[in-house]
Amino acid sequence: MLPAAHHRFVGEVKRTNTLPGGAYRGYGVAQANFAIETAVTAAAARLDLDPVLVRLRNAPARLAHCLRVGSAEFGWPRRAERRGETRVGHGVATAVKATVTGEESEFSTAWVELDGDRATLFTGTCDSGTGSSTVLAQVVAEELGLPVESVRVLEGDTATTPADVGSAAQRSVLLGAGAARDAARAARRAPGERVTFRAGRAPASFCACFVTVAVDVELGVVAVEECLVVTDCGRVLNPLGAAGQVQGGVVQGIGLALIDRCPSTGVTTIQEHGVPLATDVPSVRALFVGDPAPGAPYGGLGLGELPIVPVPAAIAGAVADATGVVPTTMPMRPEVLWSALAGTRGC
Structure with missing residues:
Protein backbone atom coordinates (compact mmCIF):
# COMPACT_ATOMS: atom_id res chain seq x y z
CA MET A 1 0.00 0.00 0.00
CA LEU A 2 1.11 3.57 -0.67
CA PRO A 3 1.10 6.06 2.22
CA ALA A 4 -1.73 8.58 1.94
CA ALA A 5 -3.54 11.06 4.14
CA HIS A 6 -6.94 10.11 5.52
CA HIS A 7 -9.88 11.22 3.44
CA ARG A 8 -13.61 11.32 3.99
CA PHE A 9 -16.11 11.61 1.19
CA VAL A 10 -19.86 11.43 0.82
CA GLY A 11 -21.36 9.98 -2.34
CA GLU A 12 -24.82 10.13 -3.86
CA VAL A 13 -26.34 7.81 -6.41
CA LYS A 14 -27.62 9.71 -9.43
CA ARG A 15 -29.53 8.45 -12.42
CA THR A 16 -27.96 9.57 -15.68
CA ASN A 17 -28.20 8.83 -19.37
CA THR A 18 -24.43 9.17 -19.71
CA LEU A 19 -22.57 5.89 -19.80
CA PRO A 20 -19.62 6.19 -17.37
CA GLY A 21 -17.61 3.41 -18.96
CA GLY A 22 -17.75 0.03 -20.59
CA ALA A 23 -15.83 -3.04 -21.64
CA TYR A 24 -13.04 -2.75 -24.19
CA ARG A 25 -10.30 -5.09 -25.33
CA GLY A 26 -7.79 -5.44 -22.52
CA TYR A 27 -10.44 -4.47 -19.97
CA GLY A 28 -8.51 -1.69 -18.23
CA VAL A 100 -8.08 -17.56 -15.36
CA THR A 101 -7.70 -17.29 -11.61
CA GLY A 102 -8.52 -20.86 -10.64
CA GLU A 103 -11.83 -19.78 -9.10
CA GLU A 104 -14.76 -22.23 -9.21
CA SER A 105 -16.63 -19.69 -11.34
CA GLU A 106 -14.14 -20.21 -14.19
CA PHE A 107 -15.64 -23.00 -16.31
CA SER A 108 -16.74 -24.04 -19.77
CA THR A 109 -19.13 -26.85 -20.72
CA ALA A 110 -19.36 -28.83 -23.95
CA TRP A 111 -20.57 -32.04 -25.48
CA VAL A 112 -19.90 -33.80 -28.77
CA GLU A 113 -22.35 -35.81 -30.85
CA LEU A 114 -21.08 -38.30 -33.44
CA ASP A 115 -22.85 -39.09 -36.69
CA GLY A 116 -20.82 -41.55 -38.72
CA ASP A 117 -17.70 -39.77 -39.91
CA ARG A 118 -18.91 -36.36 -38.75
CA ALA A 119 -19.08 -34.69 -35.34
CA THR A 120 -20.96 -31.76 -33.83
CA LEU A 121 -19.57 -29.77 -30.91
CA PHE A 122 -22.06 -27.98 -28.68
CA THR A 123 -20.25 -25.23 -26.77
CA GLY A 124 -21.08 -22.14 -24.77
CA THR A 125 -17.85 -20.49 -25.92
CA CYS A 126 -18.81 -17.81 -28.45
CA ASP A 127 -16.59 -16.69 -31.31
CA SER A 128 -16.73 -12.89 -31.33
CA GLY A 129 -14.39 -12.65 -34.29
CA THR A 130 -11.39 -14.18 -32.56
CA GLY A 131 -11.38 -17.41 -34.56
CA SER A 132 -12.03 -19.52 -31.46
CA SER A 133 -14.57 -21.73 -33.25
CA THR A 134 -11.84 -22.79 -35.69
CA VAL A 135 -9.56 -23.73 -32.80
CA LEU A 136 -12.34 -25.71 -31.10
CA ALA A 137 -13.04 -27.57 -34.34
CA GLN A 138 -9.32 -28.35 -34.64
CA VAL A 139 -9.27 -29.75 -31.11
CA VAL A 140 -12.27 -32.02 -31.67
CA ALA A 141 -10.89 -33.17 -35.02
CA GLU A 142 -7.54 -33.99 -33.44
CA GLU A 143 -9.13 -36.05 -30.66
CA LEU A 144 -11.46 -37.98 -32.99
CA GLY A 145 -9.08 -38.38 -35.91
CA LEU A 146 -11.36 -36.48 -38.28
CA PRO A 147 -10.72 -33.77 -40.86
CA VAL A 148 -11.48 -30.31 -39.48
CA GLU A 149 -14.11 -29.91 -42.20
CA SER A 150 -16.05 -32.80 -40.66
CA VAL A 151 -16.54 -30.99 -37.35
CA ARG A 152 -19.49 -28.63 -36.94
CA VAL A 153 -19.41 -26.12 -34.09
CA LEU A 154 -22.71 -24.93 -32.58
CA GLU A 155 -22.22 -21.96 -30.27
CA GLY A 156 -24.06 -19.13 -28.59
CA ASP A 157 -27.58 -20.60 -28.70
CA THR A 158 -28.97 -20.67 -25.17
CA ALA A 159 -31.66 -23.12 -26.26
CA THR A 160 -29.23 -25.80 -27.43
CA THR A 161 -25.73 -25.04 -26.15
CA PRO A 162 -24.45 -25.46 -22.59
CA ALA A 163 -23.39 -22.89 -20.02
CA ASP A 164 -20.09 -21.07 -20.18
CA VAL A 165 -18.55 -18.36 -18.00
CA GLY A 166 -17.99 -16.22 -21.10
CA SER A 167 -15.50 -15.68 -23.88
CA ALA A 168 -14.00 -12.52 -22.40
CA ALA A 169 -10.55 -12.25 -20.81
CA GLN A 170 -8.95 -14.51 -23.44
CA ARG A 171 -10.53 -17.63 -21.91
CA SER A 172 -11.53 -19.41 -25.13
CA VAL A 173 -8.42 -21.53 -25.64
CA LEU A 174 -7.81 -22.51 -22.04
CA LEU A 175 -11.43 -23.12 -21.01
CA GLY A 176 -13.36 -23.61 -24.25
CA ALA A 177 -10.75 -25.82 -25.89
CA GLY A 178 -10.28 -27.70 -22.64
CA ALA A 179 -13.97 -28.56 -22.52
CA ALA A 180 -14.03 -29.43 -26.23
CA ARG A 181 -11.04 -31.76 -25.84
CA ASP A 182 -12.55 -33.60 -22.87
CA ALA A 183 -15.97 -33.79 -24.55
CA ALA A 184 -14.44 -35.31 -27.68
CA ARG A 185 -12.66 -37.91 -25.57
CA ALA A 186 -15.90 -38.66 -23.72
CA ALA A 187 -17.79 -38.98 -27.02
CA ARG A 188 -15.80 -42.07 -27.85
CA ARG A 189 -17.15 -43.64 -24.66
CA ALA A 190 -20.67 -42.17 -24.47
CA PRO A 191 -21.68 -39.78 -27.26
CA GLY A 192 -23.59 -36.74 -25.97
CA GLU A 193 -22.08 -36.88 -22.48
CA ARG A 194 -21.80 -33.36 -21.08
CA VAL A 195 -18.34 -32.36 -19.84
CA THR A 196 -17.49 -29.32 -17.72
CA PHE A 197 -13.87 -28.19 -17.77
CA ARG A 198 -12.50 -26.20 -14.85
CA ALA A 199 -8.98 -24.88 -15.16
CA GLY A 200 -6.60 -24.61 -12.27
CA ARG A 201 -4.22 -21.70 -12.06
CA ALA A 202 -2.61 -21.35 -15.46
Whole structure:
Protein backbone atom coordinates (compact mmCIF):
# COMPACT_ATOMS: atom_id res chain seq x y z
CA MET A 1 0.00 0.00 0.00
CA LEU A 2 1.11 3.57 -0.67
CA PRO A 3 1.10 6.06 2.22
CA ALA A 4 -1.73 8.58 1.94
CA ALA A 5 -3.54 11.06 4.14
CA HIS A 6 -6.94 10.11 5.52
CA HIS A 7 -9.88 11.22 3.44
CA ARG A 8 -13.61 11.32 3.99
CA PHE A 9 -16.11 11.61 1.19
CA VAL A 10 -19.86 11.43 0.82
CA GLY A 11 -21.36 9.98 -2.34
CA GLU A 12 -24.82 10.13 -3.86
CA VAL A 13 -26.34 7.81 -6.41
CA LYS A 14 -27.62 9.71 -9.43
CA ARG A 15 -29.53 8.45 -12.42
CA THR A 16 -27.96 9.57 -15.68
CA ASN A 17 -28.20 8.83 -19.37
CA THR A 18 -24.43 9.17 -19.71
CA LEU A 19 -22.57 5.89 -19.80
CA PRO A 20 -19.62 6.19 -17.37
CA GLY A 21 -17.61 3.41 -18.96
CA GLY A 22 -17.75 0.03 -20.59
CA ALA A 23 -15.83 -3.04 -21.64
CA TYR A 24 -13.04 -2.75 -24.19
CA ARG A 25 -10.30 -5.09 -25.33
CA GLY A 26 -7.79 -5.44 -22.52
CA TYR A 27 -10.44 -4.47 -19.97
CA GLY A 28 -8.51 -1.69 -18.23
CA VAL A 29 -5.14 -3.40 -18.34
CA ALA A 30 -3.89 -1.28 -21.25
CA GLN A 31 -4.63 1.92 -19.33
CA ALA A 32 -2.83 0.75 -16.19
CA ASN A 33 0.01 -0.68 -18.25
CA PHE A 34 0.39 2.69 -20.02
CA ALA A 35 1.06 4.38 -16.67
CA ILE A 36 3.45 1.69 -15.44
CA GLU A 37 5.45 1.21 -18.64
CA THR A 38 5.69 4.94 -19.38
CA ALA A 39 7.04 5.46 -15.86
CA VAL A 40 9.63 2.71 -16.42
CA THR A 41 10.73 4.32 -19.70
CA ALA A 42 10.97 7.76 -18.05
CA ALA A 43 12.97 6.31 -15.14
CA ALA A 44 15.37 4.61 -17.54
CA ALA A 45 15.92 7.93 -19.32
CA ARG A 46 16.55 9.75 -16.03
CA LEU A 47 19.11 7.10 -15.07
CA ASP A 48 20.64 7.09 -18.58
CA LEU A 49 19.91 3.37 -18.91
CA ASP A 50 18.62 1.41 -21.88
CA PRO A 51 14.85 0.85 -21.40
CA VAL A 52 15.18 -2.76 -22.56
CA LEU A 53 17.97 -3.39 -20.06
CA VAL A 54 15.88 -1.98 -17.20
CA ARG A 55 13.03 -4.31 -18.11
CA LEU A 56 15.33 -7.31 -18.48
CA ARG A 57 16.66 -6.74 -14.97
CA ASN A 58 13.14 -6.92 -13.57
CA ALA A 59 11.37 -9.38 -15.88
CA PRO A 60 10.40 -13.00 -15.21
CA ALA A 61 12.10 -15.55 -17.44
CA ARG A 62 9.36 -15.88 -20.08
CA LEU A 63 8.99 -12.12 -20.50
CA ALA A 64 12.77 -11.69 -20.60
CA HIS A 65 12.88 -14.20 -23.46
CA CYS A 66 10.32 -12.11 -25.39
CA LEU A 67 12.47 -9.02 -24.84
CA ARG A 68 15.67 -10.71 -25.99
CA VAL A 69 14.10 -12.16 -29.13
CA GLY A 70 12.41 -8.84 -29.89
CA SER A 71 15.61 -6.85 -29.39
CA ALA A 72 17.48 -9.07 -31.83
CA GLU A 73 14.70 -9.02 -34.46
CA PHE A 74 14.06 -5.28 -34.16
CA GLY A 75 17.74 -4.36 -34.11
CA TRP A 76 17.57 -2.65 -30.72
CA PRO A 77 18.96 -0.22 -29.79
CA ARG A 78 18.18 2.15 -32.64
CA ARG A 79 19.12 5.81 -32.62
CA ALA A 80 16.59 8.62 -32.91
CA GLU A 81 16.94 10.68 -36.09
CA ARG A 82 15.72 13.83 -37.82
CA ARG A 83 14.02 14.20 -41.20
CA GLY A 84 13.44 17.93 -41.60
CA GLU A 85 10.56 18.80 -39.25
CA THR A 86 10.03 15.12 -38.52
CA ARG A 87 11.63 13.34 -35.60
CA VAL A 88 11.93 9.55 -35.64
CA GLY A 89 12.06 7.58 -32.40
CA HIS A 90 11.84 4.03 -31.15
CA GLY A 91 10.04 2.60 -28.14
CA VAL A 92 9.49 -0.60 -26.21
CA ALA A 93 6.90 -1.80 -23.73
CA THR A 94 5.92 -5.13 -22.20
CA ALA A 95 2.70 -6.68 -20.99
CA VAL A 96 1.33 -9.65 -19.08
CA LYS A 97 -2.24 -10.92 -19.07
CA ALA A 98 -3.66 -13.78 -17.05
CA THR A 99 -6.45 -15.97 -18.39
CA VAL A 100 -8.08 -17.56 -15.36
CA THR A 101 -7.70 -17.29 -11.61
CA GLY A 102 -8.52 -20.86 -10.64
CA GLU A 103 -11.83 -19.78 -9.10
CA GLU A 104 -14.76 -22.23 -9.21
CA SER A 105 -16.63 -19.69 -11.34
CA GLU A 106 -14.14 -20.21 -14.19
CA PHE A 107 -15.64 -23.00 -16.31
CA SER A 108 -16.74 -24.04 -19.77
CA THR A 109 -19.13 -26.85 -20.72
CA ALA A 110 -19.36 -28.83 -23.95
CA TRP A 111 -20.57 -32.04 -25.48
CA VAL A 112 -19.90 -33.80 -28.77
CA GLU A 113 -22.35 -35.81 -30.85
CA LEU A 114 -21.08 -38.30 -33.44
CA ASP A 115 -22.85 -39.09 -36.69
CA GLY A 116 -20.82 -41.55 -38.72
CA ASP A 117 -17.70 -39.77 -39.91
CA ARG A 118 -18.91 -36.36 -38.75
CA ALA A 119 -19.08 -34.69 -35.34
CA THR A 120 -20.96 -31.76 -33.83
CA LEU A 121 -19.57 -29.77 -30.91
CA PHE A 122 -22.06 -27.98 -28.68
CA THR A 123 -20.25 -25.23 -26.77
CA GLY A 124 -21.08 -22.14 -24.77
CA THR A 125 -17.85 -20.49 -25.92
CA CYS A 126 -18.81 -17.81 -28.45
CA ASP A 127 -16.59 -16.69 -31.31
CA SER A 128 -16.73 -12.89 -31.33
CA GLY A 129 -14.39 -12.65 -34.29
CA THR A 130 -11.39 -14.18 -32.56
CA GLY A 131 -11.38 -17.41 -34.56
CA SER A 132 -12.03 -19.52 -31.46
CA SER A 133 -14.57 -21.73 -33.25
CA THR A 134 -11.84 -22.79 -35.69
CA VAL A 135 -9.56 -23.73 -32.80
CA LEU A 136 -12.34 -25.71 -31.10
CA ALA A 137 -13.04 -27.57 -34.34
CA GLN A 138 -9.32 -28.35 -34.64
CA VAL A 139 -9.27 -29.75 -31.11
CA VAL A 140 -12.27 -32.02 -31.67
CA ALA A 141 -10.89 -33.17 -35.02
CA GLU A 142 -7.54 -33.99 -33.44
CA GLU A 143 -9.13 -36.05 -30.66
CA LEU A 144 -11.46 -37.98 -32.99
CA GLY A 145 -9.08 -38.38 -35.91
CA LEU A 146 -11.36 -36.48 -38.28
CA PRO A 147 -10.72 -33.77 -40.86
CA VAL A 148 -11.48 -30.31 -39.48
CA GLU A 149 -14.11 -29.91 -42.20
CA SER A 150 -16.05 -32.80 -40.66
CA VAL A 151 -16.54 -30.99 -37.35
CA ARG A 152 -19.49 -28.63 -36.94
CA VAL A 153 -19.41 -26.12 -34.09
CA LEU A 154 -22.71 -24.93 -32.58
CA GLU A 155 -22.22 -21.96 -30.27
CA GLY A 156 -24.06 -19.13 -28.59
CA ASP A 157 -27.58 -20.60 -28.70
CA THR A 158 -28.97 -20.67 -25.17
CA ALA A 159 -31.66 -23.12 -26.26
CA THR A 160 -29.23 -25.80 -27.43
CA THR A 161 -25.73 -25.04 -26.15
CA PRO A 162 -24.45 -25.46 -22.59
CA ALA A 163 -23.39 -22.89 -20.02
CA ASP A 164 -20.09 -21.07 -20.18
CA VAL A 165 -18.55 -18.36 -18.00
CA GLY A 166 -17.99 -16.22 -21.10
CA SER A 167 -15.50 -15.68 -23.88
CA ALA A 168 -14.00 -12.52 -22.40
CA ALA A 169 -10.55 -12.25 -20.81
CA GLN A 170 -8.95 -14.51 -23.44
CA ARG A 171 -10.53 -17.63 -21.91
CA SER A 172 -11.53 -19.41 -25.13
CA VAL A 173 -8.42 -21.53 -25.64
CA LEU A 174 -7.81 -22.51 -22.04
CA LEU A 175 -11.43 -23.12 -21.01
CA GLY A 176 -13.36 -23.61 -24.25
CA ALA A 177 -10.75 -25.82 -25.89
CA GLY A 178 -10.28 -27.70 -22.64
CA ALA A 179 -13.97 -28.56 -22.52
CA ALA A 180 -14.03 -29.43 -26.23
CA ARG A 181 -11.04 -31.76 -25.84
CA ASP A 182 -12.55 -33.60 -22.87
CA ALA A 183 -15.97 -33.79 -24.55
CA ALA A 184 -14.44 -35.31 -27.68
CA ARG A 185 -12.66 -37.91 -25.57
CA ALA A 186 -15.90 -38.66 -23.72
CA ALA A 187 -17.79 -38.98 -27.02
CA ARG A 188 -15.80 -42.07 -27.85
CA ARG A 189 -17.15 -43.64 -24.66
CA ALA A 190 -20.67 -42.17 -24.47
CA PRO A 191 -21.68 -39.78 -27.26
CA GLY A 192 -23.59 -36.74 -25.97
CA GLU A 193 -22.08 -36.88 -22.48
CA ARG A 194 -21.80 -33.36 -21.08
CA VAL A 195 -18.34 -32.36 -19.84
CA THR A 196 -17.49 -29.32 -17.72
CA PHE A 197 -13.87 -28.19 -17.77
CA ARG A 198 -12.50 -26.20 -14.85
CA ALA A 199 -8.98 -24.88 -15.16
CA GLY A 200 -6.60 -24.61 -12.27
CA ARG A 201 -4.22 -21.70 -12.06
CA ALA A 202 -2.61 -21.35 -15.46
CA PRO A 203 0.51 -19.43 -16.50
CA ALA A 204 -0.09 -15.95 -17.85
CA SER A 205 0.73 -14.87 -21.39
CA PHE A 206 3.52 -12.35 -22.00
CA CYS A 207 4.57 -10.05 -24.83
CA ALA A 208 7.09 -7.36 -25.73
CA CYS A 209 6.25 -4.64 -28.25
CA PHE A 210 8.78 -2.59 -30.24
CA VAL A 211 7.72 0.37 -32.39
CA THR A 212 9.14 3.12 -34.59
CA VAL A 213 7.26 6.40 -34.92
CA ALA A 214 7.68 9.59 -36.92
CA VAL A 215 6.58 12.81 -35.19
CA ASP A 216 5.85 16.00 -37.12
CA VAL A 217 6.90 18.53 -34.49
CA GLU A 218 5.19 21.41 -36.30
CA LEU A 219 1.80 19.68 -36.31
CA GLY A 220 2.04 17.27 -33.38
CA VAL A 221 1.09 14.36 -35.66
CA VAL A 222 2.42 10.89 -34.83
CA ALA A 223 2.70 8.15 -37.45
CA VAL A 224 3.58 4.60 -36.44
CA GLU A 225 5.97 3.25 -39.07
CA GLU A 226 6.84 -0.19 -37.76
CA CYS A 227 5.72 -2.56 -35.02
CA LEU A 228 7.09 -5.88 -33.79
CA VAL A 229 5.31 -7.94 -31.13
CA VAL A 230 6.91 -11.02 -29.59
CA THR A 231 4.45 -13.15 -27.64
CA ASP A 232 4.65 -16.15 -25.34
CA CYS A 233 1.17 -17.69 -25.11
CA GLY A 234 2.30 -21.28 -24.80
CA ARG A 235 1.82 -23.48 -27.83
CA VAL A 236 0.09 -21.65 -30.68
CA LEU A 237 -2.81 -23.83 -31.84
CA ASN A 238 -3.74 -21.79 -34.92
CA PRO A 239 -0.75 -19.75 -36.17
CA LEU A 240 -2.68 -17.77 -38.80
CA GLY A 241 -5.44 -16.88 -36.35
CA ALA A 242 -2.93 -15.98 -33.65
CA ALA A 243 -1.07 -13.63 -36.00
CA GLY A 244 -4.38 -12.00 -36.86
CA GLN A 245 -5.11 -11.50 -33.17
CA VAL A 246 -1.80 -9.68 -32.71
CA GLN A 247 -2.26 -7.53 -35.80
CA GLY A 248 -5.78 -6.57 -34.76
CA GLY A 249 -4.62 -5.78 -31.24
CA VAL A 250 -1.88 -3.51 -32.58
CA VAL A 251 -4.38 -1.60 -34.72
CA GLN A 252 -6.70 -1.14 -31.73
CA GLY A 253 -3.71 -0.12 -29.62
CA ILE A 254 -2.82 2.58 -32.15
CA GLY A 255 -6.38 3.84 -31.93
CA LEU A 256 -6.28 3.85 -28.13
CA ALA A 257 -2.93 5.66 -28.13
CA LEU A 258 -3.45 8.26 -30.84
CA ILE A 259 -7.02 8.58 -32.06
CA ASP A 260 -9.94 7.21 -30.02
CA ARG A 261 -11.97 9.62 -27.94
CA CYS A 262 -15.41 9.27 -26.45
CA PRO A 263 -16.48 12.35 -24.45
CA SER A 264 -19.95 12.41 -22.92
CA THR A 265 -21.15 15.06 -25.39
CA GLY A 266 -20.38 16.14 -28.93
CA VAL A 267 -19.38 12.77 -30.37
CA THR A 268 -22.24 10.90 -32.01
CA THR A 269 -20.67 9.05 -34.95
CA ILE A 270 -17.76 6.71 -35.52
CA GLN A 271 -16.12 9.37 -37.69
CA GLU A 272 -16.15 11.85 -34.81
CA HIS A 273 -14.95 9.20 -32.37
CA GLY A 274 -12.07 8.34 -34.65
CA VAL A 275 -10.72 4.90 -35.50
CA PRO A 276 -7.49 3.91 -37.24
CA LEU A 277 -7.71 3.79 -41.02
CA ALA A 278 -5.74 1.52 -43.32
CA THR A 279 -3.33 4.42 -43.88
CA ASP A 280 -2.62 4.55 -40.12
CA VAL A 281 -1.57 0.90 -39.92
CA PRO A 282 2.17 0.15 -40.18
CA SER A 283 4.00 -3.02 -41.00
CA VAL A 284 3.19 -5.37 -38.09
CA ARG A 285 5.30 -8.44 -37.39
CA ALA A 286 4.05 -11.07 -34.97
CA LEU A 287 6.52 -13.59 -33.55
CA PHE A 288 5.66 -16.37 -31.12
CA VAL A 289 8.04 -17.95 -28.66
CA GLY A 290 7.68 -20.18 -25.62
CA ASP A 291 6.95 -23.78 -24.76
CA PRO A 292 3.64 -25.59 -24.26
CA ALA A 293 2.10 -24.54 -20.96
CA PRO A 294 1.60 -27.29 -18.37
CA GLY A 295 -2.04 -28.04 -17.62
CA ALA A 296 -3.38 -26.15 -20.63
CA PRO A 297 -5.16 -27.87 -23.55
CA TYR A 298 -2.37 -28.88 -25.93
CA GLY A 299 -0.21 -26.36 -24.06
CA GLY A 300 -2.05 -23.32 -25.44
CA LEU A 301 -2.84 -20.17 -23.44
CA GLY A 302 -5.06 -17.15 -24.02
CA LEU A 303 -4.13 -14.43 -26.50
CA GLY A 304 -7.15 -12.30 -27.41
CA GLU A 305 -6.79 -9.48 -24.86
CA LEU A 306 -3.00 -9.28 -24.64
CA PRO A 307 -1.87 -7.69 -27.95
CA ILE A 308 -3.50 -4.29 -27.36
CA VAL A 309 -1.98 -3.85 -23.91
CA PRO A 310 1.66 -2.76 -24.57
CA VAL A 311 1.06 -0.76 -27.75
CA PRO A 312 0.14 2.67 -26.29
CA ALA A 313 3.10 2.64 -23.90
CA ALA A 314 5.51 1.58 -26.65
CA ILE A 315 4.26 4.44 -28.83
CA ALA A 316 4.64 6.88 -25.93
CA GLY A 317 8.20 5.67 -25.41
CA ALA A 318 8.98 6.19 -29.08
CA VAL A 319 7.50 9.71 -29.00
CA ALA A 320 9.67 10.48 -25.97
CA ASP A 321 12.72 9.09 -27.77
CA ALA A 322 11.99 11.27 -30.81
CA THR A 323 11.09 14.54 -29.07
CA GLY A 324 12.22 14.40 -25.45
CA VAL A 325 8.61 14.92 -24.34
CA VAL A 326 7.05 12.05 -22.38
CA PRO A 327 3.32 11.72 -23.17
CA THR A 328 1.29 11.16 -20.01
CA THR A 329 -2.24 10.98 -21.42
CA MET A 330 -4.16 9.05 -24.04
CA PRO A 331 -5.04 9.64 -26.77
CA MET A 332 -1.93 11.51 -27.86
CA ARG A 333 -3.90 13.58 -30.35
CA PRO A 334 -2.07 16.26 -32.38
CA GLU A 335 -3.42 19.22 -30.38
CA VAL A 336 -2.29 17.65 -27.10
CA LEU A 337 1.18 16.72 -28.33
CA TRP A 338 1.61 20.05 -30.13
CA SER A 339 0.93 21.92 -26.88
CA ALA A 340 3.47 19.79 -25.04
CA LEU A 341 6.08 20.33 -27.75
CA ALA A 342 5.34 24.07 -27.85
CA GLY A 343 6.13 24.23 -24.14
CA THR A 344 9.60 22.83 -24.78
CA ARG A 345 10.16 25.42 -27.50
CA GLY A 346 9.10 28.26 -25.22
CA CYS A 347 6.11 29.14 -27.41
